Amino acid sequence: MTPNALWPRPRAAVHTPVRLPRLGPTVLTALLSGLLSGLLSATLAGPAWAAGEHPAHTNPQARLQPEHQPWVAGLxxxxxxxxxxxxxxLQQPAxxxxxxxxxxxxxxxxxxxxxPHEWTVRSGVQQRRESLGPRFTETEIxxxxxxxxxxxQRTDQAMGQAEVEVGTLAFEDTWHExxxxxxxxxxxxxxxxxxxxxxxxxxxxxxxxxxxxxxxxQAGEAARLEGxxxxxxxxxxxxxxxxxxxxxxxxxTELLRRYPALLASVQSLTAAPLPAPSPLPDSAADWVERVLADNHELELAEAQAQQAELQARRAALDKQADPSVGVRASRERGGAERVWGVYLSLPLGGAARRADEQTALALAQVARDKAAEVRQRVSNDAWRVALLASEGEAAxxxxxxxxxxxxxxxxxxxxAYSLGELPLGEALQSRRLALEAQLNADAVRLDVLESQSRLLLDAHQMWTPPSHDQEP
Structure with missing residues (x-):
């Protein structure tokens, strides 16, 4: 069994055997515990990770003011x-x-x-045979x-906090999508x-x-061609x-199969006319700023970039390998000799650790570039929706x-046709033009209503995830 499954076996070790007088089991246990506790306390002591150095949810206080609520009622x-x-x-598999x-x-x-490290116990039994002499059973632990x-240690603590932050943001982003x-x-x-x-x-x-x-x-006022x-x-x-x-x-059918609880909403909406879009109380730029101030997708990309930077920092620290400290005790020549010792082993890092650092640095750069691409895409999408929501109402x-x-x-x-003052063809053409105009107006109406609803959703004014509701 290796001392640590995550790291290679130490190549070199410095053993310092010391001959001690005979000690009882109680004294021996106290000595070993005190020695290792002192070494671990001196090595692992360090300041706690600063809370401000890990990704955190933004809190832009972007909730709509009460005077802005009347236009939302129409939506x-x-x-x-x-x-x-x-x-x-909550029931969606994703x-x-x-x-x-x-x-x-x-x-x-x-x-x-x-x-990554755990306690490791080593024990062994061997037999010593002297030529023309006695045999001895020897033990070592x-x-x-x-x-x-x-x-x-501090970097691992920061990486742990980054893991939770990324996991939480991934949940909120999945909810939002x-x-x-x-x-x-x-x-x-x-x-x-x-x-x-x-x-x-x-x-x-x-x-x-x-x-x-x-x-x-039938009255003889129109030709059969018109019929x-x-x-x-x-x-x-x-x-x-x-x-x-x-x-x-x-x-x-597709909507209700995926969201069966919407059946009552479908039935109630079909009995009422569509509301007219209302003008937005703020400009498109204000809405874009509100959306970008608290965007799950953007926050997730930035948190992943910071997580990659922490991993690169950890890989750089790994170029200096962790030492291993231990104590050993052995009985030689059938107990005639007892040996106690303390030893230290230190792996010597090489090209593999340097390659890991270079890989982690490259991955951190990829994550930063991806975060920049996400910011650009989210900004463009927010401008598109905000402009349609704010300017589409006039159209x-x-x-x-x-x-x-x-x-x-x-x-x-x-x-006019029924009175014989207009040909049927012109009356039918007028009806087709009216139908086309109504269909176009309805399409724009729904586009504006959807864009305004999308603004509310992206600005976290409706259908927010549970964790977002718990924020102050």
């Missing part, structure tokens, strides 16, 4: 309630795995705090342990539901138009609605106003 009309969302997020990872990190912290140098996925799936279904509802209204209008044409044909045109338009509207309904049902109002005017024009065109 809550379209979003599922907080309680079922949290319950479903979130559960990340939560288990926090326990793994805590175990690694305990392992780093304990250190030794107790030894590697001593972690003070700098390594799962919440983003739920939000996206929710609005994907909303888009299909809204499109299906709009096309259903258009189908009914096309059928009413077809009935008007049929009455005019064919109206019938074709009704069939086209019917097919478009059926396709939209199929997409909506598919999206709803929606313009499209909504245009859609209402187109709908009024289509209604007038339909009435």
């Amino acid at each position: 809550h009309q379209v979003l599922p309630p907080d309680a079922p969302v949290r319950a479903m997020l 979130v559960q795995a990340a939560h288990a990872g926090v326990g793994v990190a805590q175990g690694r912290q305990a392992r780093l705090a304990a250190g 030794a107790l030894e342990r590697g001593l972690r140098l003070p700098g390594k 799962s919440a983003r996925s739920l939000l996206k799936a929710w609005f994907d279904w909303l888009r299909e539901w809204r499109s299906s509802r709009t096309l259903d209204e258009q189908r009914q209008l096309a059928e009413q138009q077809h009935q008007v044409v049929q009455r005019r044909i 064919l045109q109206a019938e074709a338009e009704a069939s086209r509207a019917q097919a478009a609605w059926q396709q939209a309904r199929a997409r909506e049902r598919s999206q709803q 929606w109002r313009s499209l909504d106003a245009a859609g209402q005017r187109m709908a009024q024009a289509a209604a007038l065109a339909t009435r």
Whole structure:
């Protein structure tokens, strides 16, 4: 059995045997315990790791002020309630795995705090035979342990804290990504539901138009060609609605299979109209600053970079190997001679330890570059969402106003045709333009609502992970 499974067997050892007088077992035990305790205390003593030198959660106090809450109420009309969302997020396999990872990190912290060295007991029995002489049974016992140098101990403590920090941030980031996925799936279904509802209204209008044409044909006021045109338009509207309904049902099935607790939210939302987006109380730059001030993905990348730097520091310290100190006792020549000794062994580091340091330094640089890339990507994504959320509301109002005017024009065109003042083709074309304008306005409305909801989510104003709720 090697003295330490994590390190190579010492190549050289300096033994200093000392002949002592006969000692009893009690005196011998006290002597060995006192000697090793003194050596370990002198070697392992060192200042505690400064609490400020490990990654910590930011606390930007970015909660929305009460005067900013009214615009959020409109979003809550379209979003599922907080309680079922949290319950479903906790049940997601990725979130559960990340939560288990926090326990793994805590175990690694305990392992780093304990250190790589353990007590090792050595014992042996041998026989000595002299030529033409007696035989002697000789025994030997030794107790030894590697001593972690003070700098390594402090670095291991910092690495343990970094492990827990990274594990916690990984859980929070996984929670946040799962919440983003739920939000996206929710609005994907909303888009299909809204499109299906709009096309259903258009189908009914096309059928009413077809009935008007049929009455005019029966009255001899319209040609059969117009009847064919109206019938074709009704069939086209019917097919478009059926396709939209199929997409909506598919999206709803996928949503509820993954998040079954949203069924009540789906049923309640389908009975109410979509709310109108409200202008944001702050500028896009303010929202970007709020998002970047407390972003799990960015914090995780920075914590991993600091963890890699600690590992590089530890690899540099490992170029100086840890010594091993031990005591030994032996009985030679059948007990006629008793030998007690203290020994020290020190591995001599070489090219392998220097290579480990270079590898750790390179990995630390990779982690720093990755953190910079994550910051750039998170910043770009935050600007994209913030600009759409803050400037999209004005665009929606313009499209909504245009859609209402187109709908009024289509209604007038339909009435004009029924009075024989407008050809059917122009009336149908007016109806198609009104439908296109309404679909565009609905799409922008949902894009703005989703972007504003995404801002709330990224700024940790809703659906926050449990650990985030526990912060002051």
